[in-house]
Amino acid sequence: AGLKSSHEIARDEANLQTALCLKEMLKLAGATVLLTRDSDNFPTPVERVINANKMRADVLISINHKKGSSYLGYYFNSKKGRVLARSIKYFIDSELSCKKLKMTESTKFVIVHTRMPAVEINLERRRCKRLPEDEEERAWAEAKAIYQGLRSYFSEAVRNAK
Numbered sequence: 001a002g003l004k005s006s007h008e009i010a011r012d013e014a015n016l017q018t019a020l021c022l023k024e025m026l027k028l029a030g031a032t033v034l035l036t037r038d039s040d041n042f043p044t045p046v047e048r049v050i051n052a053n054k055m056r057a058d059v060l061i062s063i064n065h066k067k068g069s070s071y072l073g074y075y076f077n078s079k080k081g082r083v084l085a086r087s088i089k090y091f092i093d094s095e096l097s098c099k100k101l102k103m104t105e106s107t108k109f110v111i112v113h114t115r116m117p118a119v120e121i122n123l124e125r126r127r128c129k130r131l132p133e134d135e136e137e138r139a140w141a142e143a144k145a146i147y148q149g150l151r152s153y154f155s156e157a158v159r160n161a162k
Contacts (some may be wrong), residue, residue, distance in 0.1 A: 012042075014065045014125075014139065021143035022061070026150070036060075036110075045109040052114045059084060059153075060118040061146065062110055070098050070127045073106025073120035080117035087156070088119060088149030095145040097129035121146065 016037065023033040034055045036048040043051065052060050072089050074081035085103050092098050101123075111118045123142060125131055131138050 011065045015063050017139040018063050018142045021139045025147045048110045049113045060114050062120040064122040070101045070124045071104050071122050075112050076105040084117045084153050085119045087153040091145045091148040
């Protein structure tokens with residue numbers, strides 16, 4: 001596949017760091033968390049779908065830091081995916097001041113083919129006004145906003161089930 005640029009390596013590290021921080025927060029709240037990637041190995045999109053479906057997860061969150069626009073992507077045919085994206089967007093907007101964060105339909109293979117509500121989060125860090133300078137603090141701030149969105153989503157699901 002070729003060598004990765006230093007920017008791609010830094011982006012991959014940022015993705016993983018935010019995911020690991022989110023995992024820690026969710027575990028402390030009593031959730032079982034399974035990552036489709038937890039090290040420097042890179043499963044293919046097909047492997048990620050197979051792993052996610054095997055895990056029987058309640059939701060799938062894909063975290064990215066690609067240059068360009070910030071967005072939350074969801075599968076167009078997933079009402080729960082759209083609700084999940086909206087919940088996470090609210091907290092990213094309010095906590096990180098990412099006002100240009102948009103919601104969009106995703107065609108990403110993993111988002112389309114998993115059985116659970118799935119959201120792709122792409123945070124272009126320079127578009128978020130309240131992110132700390134320190135990389136580790138940034139990862140924790142991003143994870144906290146995503147965590148709050150997940151808590152809100154699951155709280156709403158519990159209220160609607162009653």
